[in-house]
Amino acid sequence: MTLTKSIVFAVVTVLATMALATTITNSTSSSGRTFTALFTDATSLNKGDDVRMAGVKIGTVEKVGLRENDTAEVTFTAAESAPMVEGTRAELRFRNLIGQRYIALEPGATGAAALEDGYTFTLDETRPALDLTMLFNGFQPLFKFLDPDDVNNLSAQIIAVFQGEGTTVESLLSSTASLTSTIADRDQVIGELITNLNSVLDVVSQRTGQLDTTLVTLQRLVSGLAEDRKTIGSTIEGVGNLTESVAGLLSEGRAPLRKSIDSLGDVSENLAENDKVIDRFLTTMPQKTDELGRLATYGGWLNFYICSIDGRIPRPEGYYGDLGVESPAGRCR
Structure with a gap:
């Protein structure tokens, strides 16, 4: 009887640990349908980045390549339960302050026909991330008057x-x-x-x-x-x-x-004399404020993801060091 209880307790503990690890790493199964999206600019998008719909991760970026017409080709997976229907749009958005991005899928109208596995989103169905260069080029006439x-x-x-x-x-x-x-x-x-x-x-x-x-x-x-x-x-x-x-x-x-x-x-x-520093500050400020706003949308705090921790424990005869842990998540590679 005691052995049976011990086995049940061990199984429950292992399952709970696996569920907790899955929640912490925000990982999803790689199985699902595969799609391709074409972008005019896919800078900072890497393999392993998230694919989200309504803020929920439903897939992962599998490959980022380049076509002959200077168009970025992104291959990603999506869960079988995700409503991938006609009219769905793929957008690149900023994920954090260090410039990482993810693909956000905006679903089409309810009742639309489902997309086939391997469907390719054309440039008309995608939108790249905000082009800060184009934004600040619009302010050039104003900056010229600051003599x-x-x-x-x-x-x-x-x-x-x-x-x-x-x-x-x-x-x-x-x-x-x-x-x-x-x-x-x-x-x-x-x-x-x-x-x-x-x-x-x-x-x-x-x-x-x-x-x-x-x-x-x-x-x-x-x-x-x-x-x-x-x-x-x-x-x-x-x-x-x-x-x-x-x-x-x-x-x-x-x-x-x-x-x-x-x-x-x-x-x-x-x-x-420091116009270059001021220009760089003005160039990066909208991106920083935009990312800070996204990080603070969950409340009056900022979310950070820790990839590794190390340290040393003091002892009377010295330090017991080289202690730490590293996350196996794709975003820390």
């Missing part, structure tokens, strides 16, 4: 204003003269404005009753203000004190502000 020299010139002009240089005042006077000349050139428009103003005055004269009411109301407002002149006077005195305090604040902050503006030129120069 470091223009930023330096703007910094110099701001500094000149705070330093009170005469050339800045002359520029202001020139602009004022230009405005005056422009007004003189618009004498016809000004004449039309006066004509329209006469029309408005005619309408106002026709509304004398309403205007009288407005004036009476205004007189009441002025009388109320006169009665509150002491409160208003104390308020104006407080505004004067506030103005004096603000003036002192501006006087004290003028030197640090001038120093900050002087440093703006150095900052823009550093940015200009």
Whole structure:
């Protein structure tokens, strides 16, 4: 009786261990139907990568090759239970932060005819992963306007204003003269404005009753203000004190502000000297944020897959090292 119980316990333990190992390695049986998909770009897709449908792994990539017309040919398997029907689309998506990818299958309409074993998905039925080069090429016109020299010139002009240089005042006077000349050139428009103003005055004269009411109301407002002149006077005195305090604040902050503006030129120069680093950062940022978003969709954490662990255990006479384990999963090879 004891031997029978021991055998049953051992069998159950082995089966549970096998199920746990299968769950941890996310492995599936290699049996199933075989299909081929053509992609214009299959970069970072390797043998052993996942084939998923609705987020569930249903197969594995078996082979990645190249056709004569510079088209990537990917052979993969799919479980018998997977609904591989007409209208199914194969897309390449990012799996993690290190650039690994997988094939995502979008099933066709319900009730469509099933695909035969060995079916080939054409380029019209597939879609490659996001092309970051094409994305950032669209921003090239914007990047061309970010000229470091223009930023330096703007910094110099701001500094000149705070330093009170005469050339800045002359520029202001020139602009004022230009405005005056422009007004003189618009004498016809000004004449039309006066004509329209006469029309408005005619309408106002026709509304004398309403205007009288407005004036009476205004007189009441002025009388109320006169009665509150002491409160208003104390308020104006407080505004004067506030103005004096603000003036002192501006006087004290003028030197640090001038120093900050002087440093703006150095900052823009550093940015200009490290344009390659900035370009690389901007190029990789969308991919990183996209992958971080995918990893965080399960909750407020990030999922990581550990391929190997090693370490050493301290002992009184020394270290007992070379301890560890390595995962046999295909993604760690």
